[in-house]
């Protein structure tokens with residue numbers, strides 16, 4: 545099996561001029577990148593017929609950005625490889641380009657973007673390329689700063705190439721710790737070649753069911769639900785708040801605010817049943 | 822670098838920097854490229870724009886006629902203002918120059934239209 549690019553060199557070295565050229569000349573690569581970008585765009589659920597502002601993380605030569613342009617959106621792209629960005633400039637993409645390392649954080653003001661897209665880039669963060677790199681820390685710095693620079697009802701969609709199940713967990717866990725909701729959508733799970741992973745994250749609003757992966761009969765999404773998230777937060781905080789009186793009162797209050805029918809509070813609220821029924 | 826991007830960029834990823842905004846803007850070379858005016862897009866981002874940074878950008882490139890303060894309610898239907906913002910934010914491109922962190926004076930060079938926001942490992 546071919547060596548994974550992340551194992552051969554850091555991204556700013558691997559994506560040199562020769563590699564970058566492929567992203568403007570190799571029709572096969574271009575086709576694949578565009579196809580994944582279109583699918584990610586679909587999962588982004590941006591408002592139709594409105595032009596939004598989107599962040600493209602690991603934008604490279606701007607192939608993913610072109611899909612945003614075609615759909616009438618403005619974009620700002622960030623990438624660690626000067627050579628890739630040079631190709632993007634030569635292609636005269638409409639998006640604006642920034643040289644930056646996603647592991648150092650997204651250096652934008654709060655609430656700047658309507659959404660974010662990232663194609664074939666985030667697996668690079670799972671590697672420690674410098675002696676002081678700690679992948680978990682860099683992922684956490686990335687996701688917390690990304691969360692902050694998105695608007696309150698935004699999505700971020702990442703197509704990526706996980707090396708193994710632990711990497712999927714590591715990435716997803718750091719994203720959830722940072723405040724996001726969401727999960728993984730797997731397209732064509734039964735095909736070695738066409739199988740693709742998309743991490744779909746949401747900043748807030750109404751929790752939506754993730755769509756089923758393409759080429760699947762039943763849903764093949766690993767939706768990370770509120771309960772899983774609570775489990776995880778529990779581990780972080782170390783105690784179970786679920787079903788405590790406070791927790792129930794909070795839930796009831798929310799239901800009332802949402803206009804749902806809710807039982808009145810009483811002195812029995814949140815108490816254990818005696819079991820004598 | 823478009824001035825829209827300038828309005829959103831900060832230097833807060835540097836260790837110990839609190840706000841890192843607005844960045845100082847130093848332009849050595851700029852160019853203008855006209856693009857289609859899309860008022861809805863400007864209306865959409867208007868509430869997210871920082872007006873002090875708009876003024877800095879307008880002063881740096883010599884665009885005049887931006888009010889000192891912005892009234893969101895009246896501005897969103899002020900076509901003339903929207904058009905001016907369109908020009909300032911999307912048509913003017915900083916080709917060479919630099920951005921400077923207001924708290925540490927760290928310089929981020931802009932070359933060939935691309936700001937270099939990479940930090941050294943001891944800065945993160």
Ligand SMILES: C[S@@+](CC[C@H](N)C(=O)[O-])C[C@H]1O[C@@H](n2cnc3c(N)ncnc32)[C@H](O)[C@@H]1O
Nearest residue numbers: 555602604607623624625645646663664665668
């Ligand atoms: C496979 S290319 C994809 C480029 C583009 N998204 C596309 O679909 O054509 C992956 C890109 O991720 C970028 N990348 C890798 N690690 C990065 C990091 N830490 N920060 C920013 N960009 C990174 C690489 O420089 C490269 O341009």
